[in-house]
Amino acid sequence: MSILKIAIQKSGRLSESSRKLFEECGIKISNGSGSLKVIAGNFPVEILLLRDDDIPQYVEQRVADIGIVGENMVYEKKKDVAVLEQLGFAGCRLSLAIPKEESYPGTGFFMNKKVATSYPVLLSEYFASTNISAEIEELSGSVEIAPGIGLADAICDIVSSGSTLLTNGLREVEMVMKSQAVIISNRNLDPEKQKILERLLFRIRAVKNARENKYILLNAPEEAVEDICRILPGMKSPTILPLAEKGWCSLHSVVKEDEFWDRIDQLREAGAEGILVIPIEKMIL
Numbered sequence: 001m002s003i004l005k006i007a008i009q010k011s012g013r014l015s016e017s018s019r020k021l022f023e024e025c026g027i028k029i030s031n032g033s034g035s036l037k038v039i040a041g042n043f044p045v046e047i048l049l050l051r052d053d054d055i056p057q058y059v060e061q062r063v064a065d066i067g068i069v070g071e072n073m074v075y076e077k078k079k080d081v082a083v084l085e086q087l088g089f090a091g092c093r094l095s096l097a098i099p100k101e102e103s104y105p106g107t108g109f110f111m112n113k114k115v116a117t118s119y120p121v122l123l124s125e126y127f128a129s130t131n132i133s134a135e136i137e138e139l140s141g142s143v144e145i146a147p148g149i150g151l152a153d154a155i156c157d158i159v160s161s162g163s164t165l166l167t168n169g170l171r172e173v174e175m176v177m178k179s180q181a182v183i184i185s186n187r188n189l190d191p192e193k194q195k196i197l198e199r200l201l202f203r204i205r206a207v208k209n210a211r212e213n214k215y216i217l218l219n220a221p222e223e224a225v226e227d228i229c230r231i232l233p234g235m236k237s238p239t240i241l242p243l244a245e246k247g248w249c250s251l252h253s254v255v256k257e258d259e260f261w262d263r264i265d266q267l268r269e270a271g272a273e274g275i276l277v278i279p280i281e282k283m284i285l
């Protein structure tokens, strides 16, 4: 029987969330043992725990069939892999940062300066597109200390919470790209692996949809229902149930997580009361 080999980050920004995604997809990965290869108990996949920097190459060479990695790595490494799906976690920016005491007049700051980075490909594309000629100093890690030790004038690195910049006396001045975790795949999977991948993607989409949406319940007077239905787009149309109290009903629907605060203000203005917002466990469209 075929097994789909999946590369995920061993330790770092993506590793916890990648494991959690499989867990929420009902795929059990045993923890501990320190092994770099883990077979799932109840789904035909094998998890390879690797350095994120190496994942695009391993997927291209079919050491792993698919991988979970940041877009930053995929576009830096320029490997021939298919990007299948954005996963909505490990959001970050690839940004330029300078010592915080320096004044910043705009991108001209970087003219003829030395910039340390682990992303030479993306940074040189950025400098080419903004007509800046600067020297790129490639480092494989701890880029944030380069200005402090006189190795570079600025850095270009991943910023997530911003705390690494802060503790190193740097400030973000330009964004080169936005990034999040994605699934990448080898371009030549055999039909059996392709089938496992489809089953996996089905589960991942159900988890992703659930994360992006909330279930909402509210009470409203009958005369407000029409207005409220217009505010609540829902998966289809809202469910409307009568309440024991005459002239009142209960509405149930699904709202996008990122819109729901907006919607809630509009709903209250329209007359909604007793609003409950509930997380969704899985959502299959």
Ligand code: PRP
Pocket (backbone or CB within 6 Å): 012, 013, 052, 053, 141, 157, 158, 159, 160, 161, 162, 163, 164, 165
């Ligand atoms: C990035 C970057 C910083 C950190 C920034 O590393 O190099 O060290 O994350 O995060 P913060 O803004 O929350 O402090 P990454 O996770 O990409 O690790 P790696 O380069 O070691 O794989």
Ligand code: ZN
Pocket (backbone or CB within 6 Å): 012, 051, 052, 053
């Ligand atoms: Zn890395």
